[in-house]
Amino acid sequence: MILEHAILPVRAGTEADFEAAFAEARPVVANQPGCRSVSLSRSIESPRGASRSLVSIPAGFSSSLT
Template sequence: MILEHALLKVKPGRFAAFETAMAEAAPLIAASPGFLGLEVRPSVENPGTYLLLVRWENLIDHDPGFRRSDRYQRWKELLHDFYEPFPDVLHFADPLPL
């Protein structure tokens, strides 16, 4: 399993609109092959910062899979204008056996 991580910094005054747009966008990513789950968590300390976590079966399900789909184009239309700066997206492997 791959865990996608991004810190989304939403422009001031746009938090409620972002949350509404994310609710509309969530089914787009959920319909993707290899999608395993999505969480969007608001920061306690920093209003307007959200942690995006997406679980994928493997990296290619996200990129190129979802990112080259028509669903991603709609995702971008709904969400990308909210971010300042645009987030870095990282992918993480399975946890270390501790």
Template sequence: MITEMAEIAVKAGTDQQFEAAVATAAPLFQRARGCRSMRLERGIEQPDTYLLIVEWETLEDHEVHFRQSADFQQWRRLVGEFFAAAPKVIHTRKALTGF
């Protein structure tokens, strides 16, 4: 399993609209090939910064199957206007579990 973490800075004052748009977009992830879960977390020290955390079966499920889909284009139409900058995306794989 691969975890995608996207750090998303939103324009000041658009937090509620952004969160509503992500909620609207959730079904796009739910039906995506290989998507196991998706959640949005909001920064405490930087409340205009969010982390979108998505678990994928494989990197290809995200980078190829989702990113090249019409659903990805719809995702960007729904949320893109709220971005203050391009999201910073990294992919991780579990290295150690302590608890």
């Protein structure tokens, strides 16, 4: 399994706009081949940061390891 994790800094005062834009983009990301889940959560260390995680298993990836 491949896990992709990204820290996305968000400017103060734009958190709601960012969350709305992510909600709009979420279906596009989730419909990519092999994508199993998409999540967005606030960072504990930096409340304005957003953490995005994508779990994906590309087709044929595991068979290419042998």
